[in-house]
Amino acid sequence: MGLKLNIAATSLLLLLASAAEVSGDIIFDVTKYGARTDGNSDISQALLKAWGDACSSPVASTVMIPDGTYALGQIIIAGPCKAPINFVVQGTVMAPVDTSRFRAEAGWITFQQIDQFTLSGDGVFDGQGKTVWGTKCLSSSYCNQLPINLRFNFITNSMVKDITSRDSKQFHINLLGCKNLTFYNVVISAPQESLNTDGIHIGRSSGINITDSTIETGDDCVSIGDGSEQINIQRVTCGPGHGISVGSLGKYPNEEPVVGISVKNCTLTNTQNGVRVKTWPASHQGTASEMHFEDIVMNNVGNPIIIDQEYCPHNQCNLKSPSRIKISNVSFRNIRGTTSTQVAVKLICSQGEPCQDVELGDINLEYNGNEGPAMSQCKNIKPNLLGVKKKKKKKKKKKKKKKICLIQINQNKI
Ligand SMILES: *[C@@H]1O[C@H](CO)[C@@H](O)[C@H](O)[C@H]1NC(C)=O
Ligand SMILES: *[C@@H]1O[C@H](CO)[C@@H](O)[C@H](O)[C@H]1NC(C)=O
Ligand SMILES: *[C@@H]1O[C@H](CO)[C@@H](O)[C@H](O)[C@H]1NC(C)=O
Ligand SMILES: *[C@@H]1O[C@H](CO)[C@@H](O)[C@H](O)[C@H]1NC(C)=O
Secondary structure (H helix, E strand, C coil): CHHHHHHHHHHHHHHCCCEEEECCEEEEEHHHHCCCCEEEEECHHHHHHHHHHHHCCCCCEEEEECCCEEECCCEEEECCCCCCEEEEECCEEECCCCHHHCCCCCEEEEEECCECEEEECCCEEECCCHHHCCHHHHCHHHHHHCCEEEEEECCEEEEEECCEEECCCCCCEEEECCEEEEEECCEEECCCCCCCCCCEEEECCEEEEEEEEEEECCCCCEEECCCCEEEEEEEEEECCECCEEEEEECCCCCCCCEEEEEEEEEEEECECCCEEEEECCCCCCEEEEEEEEEEEEEEEECCCEEEECCCCHHHCCCCCCCCCEEEEEEEEEEEEEEECCCEEEEEECCCCCCCEEEEEEEEEEEECCCCCCCEEEEECCCCEEECCCCCCCHHHHHHHHHCCCCCCCCCCCC
């Protein structure tokens, strides 16, 4: 078997002067295909050729962008390929600054229909978004047409690790129709004032893990859209940005259920929200269930725990009719640190579809404002309390049950 592979590899090597072999994989180096590191000449053609050769290789292969600074225009890197394929980026790849060089609503770099794909290397994808986040982006249609740094469409059994996405013009990373895809040790970075630059947006995908990653941006750290199943987020550091969000859900008809979301051991710092589930009022039907948030540290975070079924930015909806997204089986456990808003726990559920089976336990959030201690606020929900240290005032609190929600937010030191 090994011998056969070697023969195949060797004959391919003879065919392709541009390829080299390292540790079993054949390497297709873009600089051997004419890519120049002057940071100025578009390497799209060289990259497409290198990818084409690698993708048709019958044995595992690697496309390589070595150290250096490169200019890269809008590109689609597509499979299916004949064997597992790696894409190693060691250099810095720069997007065109000029938005007219992109087709609307496409990505800058789109990876699609690839199985057993690994994107790695400590390289940087620089979206050069600085010039587009200005006031123009406040009109959301303009914003939504800007290119997303990295799109992953229908990628399966794959891994993205060690890369950096910087200053995207829109979302940094977008997933559509992916299965069994892991992000490990990824860095995403854009300034707090960058508009609509979500870190990783997941849509209609399952078995997605995001671990040991750092996301600093101007919008959601991770946002989880409809049709997301079995999403595990662990040891991710967020901030600045808008926190980790499920949703927004219910804006469009025929959205698929969200089920099986786990967020664990994450740290959020100076974010606008902490962990959030948001759905539109007057919305289309849908469900979001099995969402579990555990062992999370909040440092100066606004709305650290929030379910918002009256999510309606820019008054784009009718607040009078309730959301039709059913939220159930949700837990928030061991969430500690400091809140920058007095309301630390806000559970605003839909009057039409009250939340079911929401559990909270070991919530320890401190508020340092003058108005008083941290508070909770609830609507259309009866949260269960898990593992809350019952204090002497238990009876008094029970009396108040109907007016405010019975969530104990410890003010003791952690
Ligand atoms: C998921 O993808 C990884 C590669 O990242 C692979 O090793 C593993 O076998 C895949 N799991 C399944 C169930 O296919
Ligand atoms: C993804 O995370 C879950 C939960 O931690 C784990 O069980 C699973 O094996 C992970 N999958 C991969 C491909 O690493
Ligand atoms: C997750 O956080 C908990 C509580 O802070 C800690 O005990 C545990 O070791 C952490 N686990 C990992 C895998 O980081
Ligand atoms: C709640 O979610 C957990 C974890 O996803 C799952 O094991 C459990 O079966 C769910 N409970 C109900 C009642 O659906």
